[in-house]
Amino acid sequence: MKHELSVMMFSWEFPPRVIGGISPHVYFLSKSLARNGVKVYVVTCDFPDTPAHEVIDGVEVYRVDSYKNPAPDFATWVYLMNLNMQREAAAIVNKVADKIDVFHAHDWLVATACIGLKHVFRKPLLTTMHSTEIGRRDGLHTDTERMIHETEAWLTYEAWRVICCSNYMVSHVKWAFGLPEDKLAMVPNGVNTSVYEGIEKENLKEFRAKFALPEEKIVLYVGRLVYEKGIHVLINAVPKILEKVNAKFLIVGNGYMKDQLLNIARSMRLEHKILFLGFVDEATLVKLQKCADVSVVPSLFEPFGIVALEAMAAKSPVVVSDTGGLSEIVEHDVTGVKVYPNNPESLAWGITKVLLDENYSRYVSENAYRKVRENFDWNRIAEQTMQIYRAVLGEYSKSFWA
Amino acid sequence: MHVIIFSWEYPPRVVGQLAEYVRLLAAELVKNRVDVHVVTYHDFLTGAVEEPDGVKVFRVANPVRTHVGILTWALTLNQEVERAAASIYYQVGKQVALVDVxxxxxxxxxxxxxxxxxLPFAYSVESLEDHRAPPANTPYSMSIKSIEWLGFYEAQRVCVKSEWMRDEIVRIHAVPKGKITVVKPKANSWIRDILAMYKSMAGGAGKN
Incomplete structure (x- = not known):
């Protein structure tokens, strides 16, 4: 079948390999593009018991052996993984019947593979910048951080267009790398609402009982346990919340701060109130989001904030810190509660307010659900992305590479 | 015959013996009517220049200035090497016979x-990590060794300067002996041997 457009996406994570928000993003974007008639190839890292090549709803997924070379540290591993990714992608480009029209890189983690392929095959490169090192670390403090920052700058330099998922990220990326305005495009992140359909909170009593007592409200955090996500702010807010309302805090995700956070919970003698669940599978996560009496996103730096959207799709009221993409997703007192970033008192206030006022909680969660369905639909996002591809290919067709 | 030579050192940037060897190799190849394109690294001399002895030299710099080790430096620099090589490839109408790395x-x-x-490549070995940094079992050395191994695996020919080196490569990386050509730099037949190896490789080149 001849396609109007074909794109090769690069991402270091793709389901079932899920580390952060890029994995679901690339998964749904690819599927929606395929549904709209685009031929999509995804090149990503391998995962145990997952095939090296499979077709998922029309999307050709290639998984590269990403631990082939021993590496002394994470950043070096990334570049070595890119070596293998580039090598296999070059062979795939040669092998596939449809020629590739554009390369699309998701974050610096696939930068070097994509930059090389752009020049070797002379096809336009686009990138979606999901985050930045300077934002994640709140500045550049080490050589590793500077190196990653410079790799990001290089990727945005080589890219024909730089896509960001929020207006906040557009201005942040523009500032961080000194990019011209017309190189940037905003396409929001989407959320898959269908996984939450047909699951009713009332039918989850047995499931809920595994995590909390019937009289306990469930406060849910979903995210990596890293500084930028502000999970420590939530842990610090726990005693203040417990003064007003009986609740269980469920923490989903892993990260380098885990041991530190466990120690804090232990020293506060709140181990019975804060459950660290680690990484959970998709089905469990969906049920947890359905059960949550409030979902909290306390990030200090948040380019977009997909977990807030997921919670809204699950009809769970959200409390988010007023920063980055979260500021654009949530309208205070209408679709959720916004609190001051890095402020446990403010966060405790927001969570307590939602937990104690059921009418308010229902009101914001219903508004939020409506907003998500209207504005963050993957089909619409795929169309916006295709428009960018077409615009780039139009400009490319006039270049000497064409 | 267009040949692209990759070397991380080339005059005026001299790190060890390799720079002078590659300079001589390129110059001798030009005398034998080979179109030689050298892609190399330099901190600030970038772009394409024609050297006095008729060698076309492409010097690339690393767009990433800060590094945590030679590995990240080398791995990022490779994209610029690819950019230069691809430019040569398209400029000469895709008629490149081989790469000598x-x-x-x-x-x-x-x-x-x-x-x-x-495009086939020959992997010319000046030295091995096992000899540079014995016992070569740190994470850094193992990583570099894995890149050397990839080179041996993917290369069409491996070119070494002594029988000793050939045997070391067989011993350390389990490369089939028949894949390795010994070409002695001091021999009178040196450049003829190199040309013979190039010609044997270019014959098998698939083109797209």
Missing amino acids: HDWHFIPAAVTLKNAFG
């Missing part, structure tokens, strides 16, 4: 060009 630094670029263009 000296030591491990630019193996990744050679591997990508092979997979992308069906």
Whole structure:
């Protein structure tokens, strides 16, 4: 079948390999593009018991052996993984019947593979910048951080267009790398609402009982346990919340701060109130989001904030810190509660307010659900992305590479 | 015959013996009517220049200035090596016969060009990590060794300067002996031997 457009996406994570928000993003974007008639190839890292090549709803997924070379540290591993990714992608480009029209890189983690392929095959490169090192670390403090920052700058330099998922990220990326305005495009992140359909909170009593007592409200955090996500702010807010309302805090995700956070919970003698669940599978996560009496996103730096959207799709009221993409997703007192970033008192206030006022909680969660369905639909996002591809290919067709 | 030579050192940037060897090799190849394109690294001399002895030299710099080790430096630099090599490839109407890559630094670029263009490469070995940093069992050395191994695996020919080195490569990396050509730099037949190896490789080149 001849396609109007074909794109090769690069991402270091793709389901079932899920580390952060890029994995679901690339998964749904690819599927929606395929549904709209685009031929999509995804090149990503391998995962145990997952095939090296499979077709998922029309999307050709290639998984590269990403631990082939021993590496002394994470950043070096990334570049070595890119070596293998580039090598296999070059062979795939040669092998596939449809020629590739554009390369699309998701974050610096696939930068070097994509930059090389752009020049070797002379096809336009686009990138979606999901985050930045300077934002994640709140500045550049080490050589590793500077190196990653410079790799990001290089990727945005080589890219024909730089896509960001929020207006906040557009201005942040523009500032961080000194990019011209017309190189940037905003396409929001989407959320898959269908996984939450047909699951009713009332039918989850047995499931809920595994995590909390019937009289306990469930406060849910979903995210990596890293500084930028502000999970420590939530842990610090726990005693203040417990003064007003009986609740269980469920923490989903892993990260380098885990041991530190466990120690804090232990020293506060709140181990019975804060459950660290680690990484959970998709089905469990969906049920947890359905059960949550409030979902909290306390990030200090948040380019977009997909977990807030997921919670809204699950009809769970959200409390988010007023920063980055979260500021654009949530309208205070209408679709959720916004609190001051890095402020446990403010966060405790927001969570307590939602937990104690059921009418308010229902009101914001219903508004939020409506907003998500209207504005963050993957089909619409795929169309916006295709428009960018077409615009780039139009400009490319006039270049000497064409 | 267009030949692209990759070397991480080339005059005026001299690190060890390799720079002078590659300079001489390129100059001798030009005398034998080979179109020689050298892709190399320099901190600030960038772009393409024609050297006095008729060698076309492409010097690339690393767009990433801060590094945590030679590995990240080499791996990022490879993209610029690919950019230069691809420019040569398209400029000469895709008529490049082969790539001759000296030591491990630019193996990744050679591997990508092979997979992308069906362009064969020779891996010319000046030295091995096992000899540079014995016992070569730190994470750094093992990583570099894995790139050397990739080079041996993907190369069409391995070119060494002594029988001793050939046997070391067989011993350390389990490369089939028949894949390795010994060409002695001091021999009178040196450049003829190199040309013979190039010609044997170019014959098998797939083109797209």
